[in-house]
Amino acid sequence: xxxxxxxxxxxxxxxxxxxxxxxxxxxxxxxxxxxxxxxxxxxxxxxxxxxxxxxxxxxxxxxxxxxxxxxxxxxxxxxxxxxxxxxxxxxxxxxxxxxxxxxxxxxxxxxxxxxxxxxxxxxxxxxxxxxxxxxxxxxxxxxxxxxxxxxxxxxxxxxxxxxxxxxxxxxxxxxxxxxxxxxxxxxxxxxxxxxxxxxxxxxxxxxxxxxxxxxxxxxxxxxxxxxxxxxxxxxxxxxxxxxxxxxxxxxxxxxxxxxxxx
Amino acid sequence: xxxxxxxxxxxxxxxxxxxxxxxxxxxxxxxxxxxxxxxxxxxxxxxxxxxxxxxxxxxxxxxxxxxxxxxxxxxxxxxxxxxxxxxxxxxxxxxxxxxxxxxxxxxxxxxxxxxxxxxxxxxxxxxxxxxxxxxxxxxxxxxxxxxxxxxxxxxxxxxxxxxxxxxxxxxxxxxxxxxxxxxxxxxxxxxxxxxxxxxxxxxxxxxxxxxxxxxxxxxxxxxxxxxxxxxxxxxxxxxxxxxxxxxxxxxxxxxxxxxxxxxxxxxxxxxxxxxxxxxxxxxxxxxxxxxxxxxxxxxxxxxxxxxxxxxxxxxxxxxxxxxxxxxxxxxxxxx
Amino acid sequence: xxxxxxxxxxxxxxxxxxxxxxxxxxxxxxxxxxxxxxxxxxxxxxxxxxxxxxxxxxxxxxxxxxxxxxxxxxxxxxxxxxxxxxxxxxxxxxxxxxxxxxxxxxxxxxxxxxxxxxxxxxxxxxxxxxxxxxxxxxxxxxxxxxxxxxxxxxxxxxxxxxxxxxxxxxxxxxxxxxxxxxxxxxxxxxxxxxxxxxxxxxxxxxxxxxxxxxxxxxxxxxxxxxxxxxxxxxxxxxxxxxxxxxxxxxxxxxxxxxxxxxxxxxxxxxxxxxxxx
Numbered sequence: 124x125x126x127x128x129x130x131x132x133x134x135x136x137x138x139x140x141x142x143x144x145x146x147x148x149x150x151x152x153x154x155x156x157x158x159x160x161x162x163x164x165x166x167x168x169x170x171x172x173x174x175x176x177x178x179x180x181x182x183x184x185x186x187x188x189x190x191x192x193x194x195x196x197x198x199x200x201x202x203x204x205x206x207x208x209x210x211x212x213x214x215x216x217x218x219x220x221x222x223x224x225x226x227x228x229x230x231x232x233x234x235x236x237x238x239x240x241x242x243x244x245x246x247x248x249x250x251x252x253x254x255x256x257x258x259x260x261x262x263x264x265x266x267x268x269x270x271x272x273x274x275x276x277x278x279x280x281x282x283x284x285x286x287x288x289x290x291x292x293x294x295x296x297x298x299x300x301x302x303x304x305x306x307x308x309x310x311x312x313x314x315x316x317x318x319x320x321x322x323x324x325x326x327x328x329x330x331x332x333x334x335x336x337x338x339x340x341x342x343x344x345x346x347x348x349x350x351x352x353x354x355x356x357x358x359x360x361x362x363x364x365x366x367x368x369x370x371x372x373x374x375x376x377x378x379x380x381x382x383x384x385x
Numbered sequence: 386x387x388x389x390x391x392x393x394x395x396x397x398x399x400x401x402x403x404x405x406x407x408x409x410x411x412x413x414x415x416x417x418x419x420x421x422x423x424x425x426x427x428x429x430x431x432x433x434x435x436x437x438x439x440x441x442x443x444x445x446x447x448x449x450x451x452x453x454x455x456x457x458x459x460x461x462x463x464x465x466x467x468x469x470x471x472x473x474x475x476x477x478x479x480x481x482x483x484x485x486x487x488x489x490x491x492x493x494x495x496x497x498x499x500x501x502x503x504x505x506x507x508x509x510x511x512x513x514x515x516x517x518x519x520x521x522x523x524x525x526x527x528x529x530x531x532x533x534x535x536x537x538x539x540x541x542x543x544x545x546x547x548x549x550x551x552x553x554x555x556x557x558x559x560x561x562x563x564x565x566x567x568x569x570x571x572x573x574x575x576x577x578x579x580x581x582x583x584x585x586x587x588x589x590x591x592x593x594x595x596x597x598x599x600x601x602x603x604x605x606x607x608x609x610x611x612x613x614x615x616x617x618x619x620x621x622x623x624x625x626x627x628x629x630x631x632x633x634x635x636x637x638x639x640x641x642x643x644x645x646x647x648x649x650x651x652x653x654x655x656x657x658x659x660x661x662x663x664x665x666x667x668x669x670x671x672x673x674x675x676x677x678x679x680x681x682x683x684x685x686x687x688x689x690x691x692x693x694x695x696x697x698x699x700x701x702x703x704x705x706x707x708x709x710x711x712x713x714x715x716x717x718x719x720x
Numbered sequence: 721x722x723x724x725x726x727x728x729x730x731x732x733x734x735x736x737x738x739x740x741x742x743x744x745x746x747x748x749x750x751x752x753x754x755x756x757x758x759x760x761x762x763x764x765x766x767x768x769x770x771x772x773x774x775x776x777x778x779x780x781x782x783x784x785x786x787x788x789x790x791x792x793x794x795x796x797x798x799x800x801x802x803x804x805x806x807x808x809x810x811x812x813x814x815x816x817x818x819x820x821x822x823x824x825x826x827x828x829x830x831x832x833x834x835x836x837x838x839x840x841x842x843x844x845x846x847x848x849x850x851x852x853x854x855x856x857x858x859x860x861x862x863x864x865x866x867x868x869x870x871x872x873x874x875x876x877x878x879x880x881x882x883x884x885x886x887x888x889x890x891x892x893x894x895x896x897x898x899x900x901x902x903x904x905x906x907x908x909x910x911x912x913x914x915x916x917x918x919x920x921x922x923x924x925x926x927x928x929x930x931x932x933x934x935x936x937x938x939x940x941x942x943x944x945x946x947x948x949x950x951x952x953x954x955x956x957x958x959x960x961x962x963x964x965x966x967x968x969x970x971x972x973x974x975x976x977x978x979x980x981x982x983x984x985x986x987x988x989x990x991x992x993x994x995x996x997x
Contacts, residue, residue: 126809130817133806137824140873143846144835155844200734207727215731215738222742224986226934228955229979232962232972233748234741256741259734279438280471283542284532285459285488288726294484298475317828319937320955324963335830339941349838356831363826371819374826378878379885457723 141360147353155349167350168358175355177330178337185247185322185333186315189254190308196255197262198304202292204263205270206278216267223260227320230256235324245327253321258311265310265377269303270296306377309370313363334359387449387539387572388414389435394444396430396596404430406596407444414449417566417573419583421619422593428576431593432542435574437461449539459488461540464533468545470525472517478504478528479513485536503535523554530565543575547582559585580620584608592616614715617641623673628681630710632658633703638718639711646707647685649674650700651693657702662693676701746979752972759966771973780949780957781974785981788953791864792932795871799928800921802872803879810884825877833941836870860950863943867951870938875931879924886920887913919993926989933982954978 148167150160204212234253235244243249273296281291319335326332332340338359341352367374389412396405405427412418420428433439434446437458446453453461464485472481479500486496504510507527517525526546533541547555563586566573577583583590584604592599592607592615600612611617617625618641627641650657660678665687672691676683676699685701693699710718753771757764775781810818824832839847840856847856856866890913898908914921936955939945945952945960952960958978962971 129805130809130813133809134817134820137873137877138820140832140835140839141823141827143839147838158849196733196737199730203727203730207723207730209724209727209731212731215735219734219738221986222738224930224982225742225746226955226975226978226982228934228936228958229749229975230742230745231959232752232968232975233745235962236748236968237745252737252741255737259737263734274469274471276467276469276471277473279433279436280465280467280473280532282438283436283458283463283465284485284536287457288723288730290488292730295473295475313826317830319828319830319940320959323940324959335828335937338828338834339830341834349841349844352834353838356835359831360827363828364823367822367826368819371815371822374822375818375881375884378881 144353144356147349148357150350152350167354170351171354171358174329175337175358178332178334179358181247181331182316182334185250185254186312188251189258189315190311192251193255193258193262193311194304194307197259197307198266198297198300199292201263201266202270202296205267206275207288216263219260219263223257231320231324238325244325245331247331249325250321254315254318258314261310262307265307266300266303269300273299306373309366309373310377313366316363388412389540389572389574390447391431392445392447394431394434394441394446396434397442403596408598410591410598410601412572412574414572415570417575417586417588419575419577419587419590420593421577421580421583421590424578425595426593427596428593429544432544432574432576436463436465436542462538463540463542464536464538465542465544466529466533466546468548470529472525472528474517477514477516478509481528482531482535485532499535503531506534507531522550523558526550526558540572540574543573545577562586584620592619610717611709612717614639614641614711617709623684626683628683632679632681633708635708635710638713641709641711642703642707644673644684644686646704647683648702648704649685649687649691650702653700654702657700660699660701662695662697662699664695665691665693749972749975752968753976755969757969759968771970774970775973775977783949784952784954784957787864787951788933791868791935791953792929795868795932796925796928798868798872799876799879800924802876803883803924806876806880807883807887810880811887821877821880824874829874829937830941832874833870833938836866836873837942840866857943858947860947863947863951867939867942870942871932871935874938875928879928882924883917883920886917890916922993926993929989930982930986933985954981
């Protein structure tokens with residue numbers, strides 16, 4: 124009985140605000156002053172318009188790009204760290220972990236100047252590299268643990284069969300790492316989708332904004348369009364909610380992998 | 386096929402004692418040589434050095450007379466069979482067999498031919514479409530063997546391939562390996578910690594201990610004329626009896642006598658020692674009798690029908706010419 | 721050996737990205753912090769440690785530090801307590817419960833901040849209908865706590881997961897032994913479970929306090945640092961200096977100072993963690 128109460132309390136704390144936001148998104152603008160809506164409407168969604176749709180697209184592009192790059196760069200490095208012997212491999216892993224603790228604000232200034240100098244400032248491509256920097260430590264950590272679990276003899280067998288280290292990675296270890304790659308991909312995607320500071324700083328054209336920026340800067344002409352903001356929030360949250368529901372087990376294992384290995 | 390020469394190989398890691406200390410060994414073309422010793426003796430290290438999975442700190446490895454230091458495993462044309470089989474889990478049996486040939490860029494027809502030939506030879510043709518996890522331990526080991534065979538390498542390396550199998554399978558595969566060697570006449574370098582395996586399979590045995598070669602020789606020679614106490618104790622079940630020399634009437638030093646060379650008598654006789662039965666263990670085909678003689682205990686092998694009980698008086702007589710004398714440093718004293 | 725070169729080649733892209741996009745900019749920020757650099761004036765000249773001297777006397781910096789410290793301390797404590805409760809519930813919860821608890825973590829911070837802003841809204845917000853009289857975002861005192869609430873809502877799931885992993889690592893037999901020895905459930909929890917949970921708790925504290933100290937998203941969207949800079953944390957102050965004022969010199973100084981604080985905090989925690997081993 125006590126447990127059921129606690130569960131109910133926890134669920135209402137975590138899901139309550141989300142439910143309220145979903146309700147607000149179908150609440151007619153004119154009736155916002157009332158305690159509860161008398162009717163429901165989809166006009167808030169309709170009013171979102173193309174700008175927000177473009178924001179979703181931008182977020183998708185950046186998140187997908189970051190995921191692809193960080194997995195490509197991270198997988199091969201993780202394999203090298205786990206199975207090969209090269210100087211500084213522990214430094215790389217430790218350094219990556221330390222870098223994940225950097226405050227983004229510390230790099231935002233110089234990155235702004237650099238991106239401006241190479242002409243990538245107001246572009247989605249210019250976001251992918253900084254995002255990868257924060258995705259990489261996570262990817263490295265997850266994939267290195269995974270590769271370490273695979274037997275060393277497998278690598279020796281591949282070498283004796285004639286593989287170069289790269290071939291062993293490509294033909295033997297990479298195909299075996301789909302679970303860890305999937306977990307990394309999901310986590311990186313979520314982190315990229317949620318990022319605000321870099322997107323806010325580097326993008327200036329309204330049409331290029333990603334979803335968090337669009338929502339942060341959402342402004343009506345006279346009053347805050349709360350209905351539309353709620354609608355935008357729902358649209359922004361929906362893909363992540365689906366991802367979380369589908370891959371809950373992967374996400375949990377990925378987030379706690381570091382803790383357990385400690 | 387090729388010979389393998391190890392010339393003064395040394396392998397050491399910083400901050401740790403040497404894994405291998407100046408090991409020199411000549412393996413003839415077509416020979417079956419076992420590297421034997423307790424864990425940590427350097428036998429796996431040696432195998433890795435021959436394979437090219439590791440480079441020696443100093444010294445030279447030659448295959449077929451040509452130096453191979455610095456060459457990758459593929460370039461050395463050696464194949465290896467691992468203790469845990471190390472099959473590629475995501476490939477089926479055919480894929481596992483074909484993989485090294487694909488890496489060598491052999492034409493497709495040749496690959497298919499060799500895979501079929503090898504699968505047929507090892508009796509795994511019906512398993513070609515199965516994945517490793519669907520196979521039994523014995524089947525997996527055959528596939529691992531097949532993966533090595535299919536490459537037709539100059540040298541075959543075995544890293545304790547039978548250790549993970551149960552006793553019955555181990556005996557069966559041991560026989561198959563011996564027949565395979567006879568059929569192929571290939572150079573086999575075989576690592577094991579099981580002395581019985583080494584004895585039954587090898588043309589010659591190399592005994593290693595903490596990185597140093599103790600003795601190299603045919604099984605008969607290793608068994609009958611061990612170079613030192615360590616080798617004597619490593620081979621033979623039950624273990625050789627090593628006692629102070631005076632127990633067997635030898636002045637000074639230590640002596641060794643194998644259990645099968647101790648005759649058990651019910652009554653005193655010339656050259657026999659008096660003792661008390663301590664323990665009698667029936668193994669099925671024979672009985673191992675532990676006898677207390679003076680302050681020492683000797684183990685002797687008796688017929689299965691041996692009936693004396695603990696506490697009874699008994700006499701043991703060493704067979705002439707079978708006593709091994711060891712000097713102070715443990716080496717066999719030449720008589 | 722060729723293999724070693726190949727190994728380095730496999731790791732090289734990662735090293736390049738981390739070095740170029742993470743390490744180099746931090747070094748560049750340090751370099752910039754020693755200059756007076758206003759972007760729109762195209763001004764950039766060396767001033768040595770003048771920015772840092774100014775920093776030490778900057779009252780706004782002082783209050784940003786204390787705001788950030790307060791935020792971190794309160795938020796992390798709340799998250800730890802609540803996270804522990806949720807972790808215990810998660811132990812025997814199903815997949816659906818876990819997904820539900822995970823949802824706030826998956827929601828973009830900007831979105832959740834907006835969502836709570838709506839709840840806090842003085843005219844229409846739900847919280848106002850329930851408890852009128854509290855001006856959440858308008859009063860300087862309440863605004864920081866509103867931000868803390870948002871942070872707790874968003875990151876407690878993550879803390880709960882870390883603690884769950886710690887709970888699952890406790891061998892069942894130890895708890896059974898305690899029960900057999902006569903301890904009641906509450907006693908078992910405080911005398912056996914919590915001490916064994918210490919590594920996980922310390923880890924959660926490490927991650928969370930470093931994260932909380934760097935907070936930006938939630939506060940930017942919720943209050944932009946207001947009202948009257950009451951919720952201005954270090955990151956917000958640095959951001960405004962860099963982007964609003966275009967002062968890359970002093971802005972970099974603030975960034976470097978923030979980095980130094982986070983580094984110090986991290987080292988302290990690592991020392992605590994290290995002593996445990």
